[in-house]
Amino acid sequence: MTHRRQFLRQSATALGALSLGPLMAHEQWLDLSYGIKDYLRKNEGGPMDETFWSQVRQAYTTSPQILNLNNGGVSPQPIPVQRAMIRFYEMCNEGPTYYMWQILDQGREPLRLRLAGLAGCDPDEIAINRNSSEALETVIFGLPLKAGDEVVLARQDYPNMINAWKQREKRDGIVLKWINLELPSQDEDYLFNSYAKAFTSKTRLVQITHVINWNGQVLPARRIADAAHQQGIEVLIDAAHSFAHLEYRIPDLGADYYGTSLHKWLCAPFGSGMLWIKKDKISGIWPLMAAPQPDSDDIRKFESLGTRSLPIEHAIGEAIDFEEMIGSSRKSKRLWHLKDYWTSRALQIPGVSIGSPLDPGWSGAIALLQMEGKSPSQVAEFLFSRYRIHTVAIEWENIKGVRITPHVYTSLKDLDLLVNAIREFATH
Ligand SMILES: Cc1ncc(COP(=O)(O)O)c(C=O)c1O
Structure with missing residues (x-):
């Protein structure tokens, strides 16, 4: 047994890119996680340490059919997360109200x-809720705004x-003040001023999409x-793409309200999210789904x-x-x-350009590929048709490219394939 474990540990390190994914039994996962932790005790596991990152890859069920480069939509879960979800699901089916409400519900705190x-x-x-949309719309619809207030x-x-916001505009007569950003930009003054210039004495809130x-x-x-x-304006941050992607603490952003999805960069199960509200602002937001004391803090x-x-x-x-x-910091640098x-x-x-900022601090893993004449x-x-590389075409306002x-x-190796494919299409 010890030999087998040792062998698995060594092979997890040595095999690198070969995914054990769908076959991995619980014991194999324990061996892999032991191997990763052990490796990190002896090595830094920096952003260019391919031995380390190939072990991380083993924890995912990567598809042999496609190369998924649309992780900006939603992230896959590593095997232990998939397993836990399935285990809890099966357990709940043995007695839903008992296991869901008396057992698992205890886990929320x-x-x-x-x-x-x-x-x-x-x-x-x-x-804790289901996604960024739910978190952010709780704030958007829960804020007591009146006709004429500006956002x-x-x-x-x-x-x-x-x-x-458009629904609130129609229903409540609030006024939306639109900014149209010219992106990409690494000009902090330009980006800052685009927002600051739009503030007036009637502005009640600014919404900022962090990434x-x-x-x-x-x-x-x-x-x-x-x-x-400084002007008494509240701040709502859409952090759907920054949580567990960039390295920061929520209070560092200086927001009043913040929402994110945990099924994006944290790799939690599909349909998991989080709302953060500064303590002294909680009582002022009406819940989207009524609670016994809707104005409590x-x-x-x-x-x-309801049932979730x-x-x-x-x-x-x-x-x-x-x-x-x-490690969040290690992950962020690798991305x-x-x-x-x-x-x-x-x-x-x-003929190739990138429609995204490229420097650290201005970007993480996401970038927009642009090809002249295409x-x-x-x-x-x-x-996709030639290489089975799954991406997404973006055409939104003034932003165009393939994300x-x-x-x-x-x-x-995946990224080498991508670059080769781009090269081939450029000379097409
Ligand atoms: C910037 C941003 N905000 C909000 C959302 C909504 O996330 P969800 O569909 O998880 O609610 C997304 C989804 O991609 C997003 O990219």
Whole structure:
């Protein structure tokens, strides 16, 4: 047995890219996680340490059919998270009301503590829910605004949020003040001023998308938030793409309200999310789903969602374990490195440009590929039909290109294939 374990540990390190994914039994996973932890005790596991990252890849069930470079849509879960979800699901089916409401429901408070630890905030400021849309719309619809109050937002924000604000505009007569950002940009003054110039004495709130999903642009959220507060304006941050991707603590952003999805960069089960509200602002937001004391300052009033998937919620804990095992800072640097690896090579191909900022601090893993004389859908279609590389064509407001998003399990070999495919299409 010991020999077998030793062999598995060694092979997990040595085999690198070969995925044990779908076959991996619980014992194999324990061996792999032991191997990863042991490796990190002896090595730094830096962004260019392929031996380390190939072990991380083993924890994912990567497809042999396609190369998934659309992790910017939603992330896959590592095996321990998938397993936990299935285990809890099966358990709940043995007696739903007992296992869901008497057993798993007990896990929400410990989970809140763990999320707060990861996010660097007070657990009493975190509500656990299903996604960013739910978190952000809780704030958008829960804020007591009146006709004539102004909200500043960008044309490059996410459609769900834009639609929610438009609904309030129609229903309540609030006024939307639109910013149209010219992206990509690494000019902090330009980005800051685009927001600051739109503030008036009637502005009640500014919405800032921390990482713009269309091209991965990072916005100077803290600077905008500080300027807003100086004028008594509240700040809502859409962090769907920044949590567990960039390295920061939620309070660092200086927001009043913040929402994210845990099924994106944290790799928690599909349909898991988080709302953060600054303690002294909680009582002022009406919950979207009514609670017994809707005006209380208890963040749990936002968790009256009716019957929800407790297996999904409970397996978030496994995703936190996995994140902590890799280390958020190490992960964030690797993600940036992956983007840098392929973009620096693709930029050497004539006619290729990147519609995203490239420097650390302004970007993470997401980048937008642009090819002269070719539409985004033509490029995405070529990548998929010839190489089975799954990406997404983006045409939104003034942003056009093919969004390429690697993740921690993406190998450099995968990215070499991408660059070769781009080269082939460029000379087509
Ligand atoms: C910037 C941004 N905000 C909000 C969302 C909504 O996330 P969800 O579908 O998980 O609610 C997304 C989804 O991609 C996004 O990119």
